[in-house]
Amino acid sequence: MRSNENYLPHIATAAFLTLAVLISFQLFILREPTRIAADETYHKNTAVTAGKTTFAKNCAACHGANGEGSEDGPSLNNKQFLSTVDDGTIFSVVSSGVPNTRMPAWNQVHGGPFTDEDVRNLVAFVRSWQPNAPDLVVTVKxxxxxxxxxxxxxxxxxxxxxxxxxxxxxxxxxxxxxxxxxxxxxxxxxxxxxxxxxxxxxxxxxxxxxxxxxxxxxxxxxxxxxxxxxxxxxxxxxxxATVLPKVAPTAAPATPTVTAVVTAAVTVTEATTPTVEVARPSNPGGPGQAVNLKGVVASGLKIYTQQCVKCHGEAGKGGVDNPGSSDGTIPALNPIDETLVNTDIKVYAYNIDLFMEHGSTPGGPNPTSKMTAWGDEKKLTPQQIADVIAYVISLNK
Ligand code: HEC
Ligand code: HEC
Ligand code: HEC
CATH class of the missing domain: 1.10.760.10 (Cytochrome c-like domain)
Structure with missing residues (x-):
């Protein structure tokens, strides 16, 4: 008779199995962080090792074999420096370099030799000094x-x-x-x-x-x-000359001078997120002689047709593709980037002149076209630059 069958052992087995599954799942979840941590440590170590090799080849000449600094570059293996910058800042500084100093740009995005990953490895290596970094006295030149x-x-x-x-x-x-x-x-x-x-x-x-x-x-x-x-x-x-006092490892607030240096580095590299800032070429430098000359629109038009049309389009209307750049196209000059425009014609000319003199590489992984350094490369004379600036301004009237 079925009603006499004893189900109890089956129920007990089922309950036991359910419990076993639940427990082993919990155990698995509990072990997950350890597994992830082990994974992270592995990746971190790989990054540090790769960064070490790159540093020895490319950075040690100026920053010292162990980041202790030299005549040509500040120390990086330094408690004060490492405790006041985050990884993002180091990444930016290494990527874009510090314009007008000996610190070059290293990221391909800024015309350097390295990929994002290479730079991340360098950051990991520099960061790995922190636990034992000496408390160097930082001197600002x-x-x-x-x-x-x-x-x-x-x-x-x-x-x-x-x-x-x-x-x-x-x-x-x-x-x-x-x-x-x-x-x-x-x-x-x-x-x-x-x-x-x-x-x-x-x-x-x-x-x-x-x-x-x-x-x-x-x-x-x-x-x-x-x-x-x-x-x-x-x-x-x-x-x-400001010689900074030694700071105990735990004293977090940095002395103002160091902060100033660090934030300045941040400002430099945050040029990609302008607020009220005037667009500036990626290549640093001041104005050329052209800003002191009077430009002639008619000759500017001739130069434009010979030299600029292929990139900036008929009458500056743009529409020329620039694969690999973040904009995807070469900027139009008509209308020109509004931050370059100024009611004072001299300032307006000055803003354009900086691009004309030193050229500029647009943002993006691998821009096909960049703006030529007409002045620095002596491809146009100061008078020709003045003329073409006058023409570009006349397009925007
Ligand atoms: C030709 C010399 C030179 C080389 C090579 C060089 N640097 Fe520099 N670096 C400098 C100088 C000079 C500065 C300071 C710039 C300034 O005045 O703000 C600097 C600044 C820095 C800073 C910011 C330090 C601070 O105190 O704000 C970091 C980070 C840095 N370099 C990392 C690197 C890395 C990583 C490499 C290799 C990929 C490298 N540098 C290669 C000269 C160099
Ligand atoms: C394109 C022209 C131009 C260039 C180049 C320029 N300045 Fe100026 N600067 C001005 C103008 C215009 C003012 C006045 C702004 C105002 O009316 O508030 C000014 C104001 C100043 C002031 C404030 C003066 C005051 O009495 O309020 C300082 C300081 C200054 N400039 C320093 C510099 C330094 C240093 C450089 C070079 C790194 C420089 N400027 C390059 C146009 C220029
Ligand atoms: C090989 C292509 C090429 C040629 C030739 C060229 N440019 Fe450019 N130009 C560019 C690119 C790309 C940019 C954007 C640079 C950036 O974003 O940093 C640019 C930027 C500019 C800017 C700044 C405008 C802005 O919105 O950022 C001006 C002004 C300018 N060019 C004027 C000229 C003039 C005038 C000529 C001719 C003498 C000329 N260019 C020739 C590629 C070119």
Missing amino acids: PGDPARGAAIFDATCYACHGKDGIGTDRAPALNDTVKLHQFDDAWYRDTIMNGRPAQGMPTWGTVLSPEQVNDLLALFDQWRSAAPAVGEKPAATPAPT
Whole structure:
């Protein structure tokens, strides 16, 4: 009789099996983090090893075999540096380099030899020093007025005039009253941020922190050359060399100088997300002689037809493909990128001139076309550059 069959053992077995499955599943879940961690450690080690090889070949010459730094590059194996930067920042700095310094761009995106992965491996290797990084005293190179004067002549002279006496384009900077009214921090801020709306360009993305220090040293020289009334001449010039105190490993807040250097590096590399910033070419450098010449639209048109049409299209209308660039096309010049436009014609010309002089590589993994450095490569004379700028501006009227 079926009603007499005993189901109890089956039920017990089923219950046991269910429980066994549940438990083993729990155990599996519990072990998962360990498995993932082991995986991560494996990948991290591989990245560190790969980064080590790349570093020895490409970076050690300037940053030292163990990242201890040299004449040619700052130390990276350094507690202060490593505790104040995150991986993203190191990635950016290594990718884009630091314009106007000896630090080259390494990522293919910025014209360097490495892929994103190569750069990530370098970051992993640099980061691997952190647990044992020595507490080095970081020195910021003192500003040098002679270097400052050279930078001034190359970048500021066109608007602020010889020795900063001013022109119709920009106010005098060698102005004793102003120099005594404002301190280094104010000048640093003004130079780094500029006042794009008033025609003073943003220099923080063009000059390195050291170069700004050099300019400040030049201003300091102007300042002490003519002391303000009632003020004692600075007998010993304010020390520009800042030697940072040692910081205990746990003291998190960085000294301002280090932060300034680091954030400046960030600003440089964040040029891809402009807010109010004027579009700037990827290649650094100041304006050429063209900005001081009067351009002739008719000859600009001829040059445009010979040299520019194939990339920027008939009458600057664009529409030319640029595979491998993030935009996918070469930018139109009519209408031209609106951040380059300025009501002051000199500033407008200046903005275009930077592209004309130094060329520019668009963002993206492997852009087919880039903007030629017409000035630097001496492919056009300053007058021809002035003419073609006049033509481009006339297209946008
Ligand atoms: C020709 C010399 C040179 C080479 C080669 C070089 N660097 Fe640099 N590097 C510099 C200089 C100079 C600076 C400082 C730039 C500045 O003034 O801000 C720098 C800055 C850096 C910084 C930022 C440091 C800081 O304190 O903000 C990092 C990170 C860096 N380099 C990594 C690398 C890596 C990785 C490589 C190899 C792929 C490399 N560098 C190769 C010269 C060099
Ligand atoms: C394209 C022209 C141009 C160039 C190049 C230029 N500036 Fe200026 N700059 C200006 C103008 C215009 C102003 C005035 C802005 C205003 O009216 O607020 C100015 C203002 C300044 C001020 C503030 C002066 C004050 O009294 O308020 C400083 C400091 C300064 N520039 C420094 C520099 C330095 C340093 C460089 C070179 C790295 C430079 N500028 C390059 C156009 C320029
Ligand atoms: C081989 C192709 C090529 C030629 C030839 C060329 N350009 Fe360009 N140009 C480019 C590319 C690509 C860019 C974008 C660069 C970037 O995004 O950094 C550009 C950017 C510019 C810009 C900045 C505009 C913007 O929106 O970023 C100006 C201005 C400009 N070119 C003017 C000229 C003039 C004038 C000529 C002729 C003398 C010329 N170009 C010839 C490829 C070219």
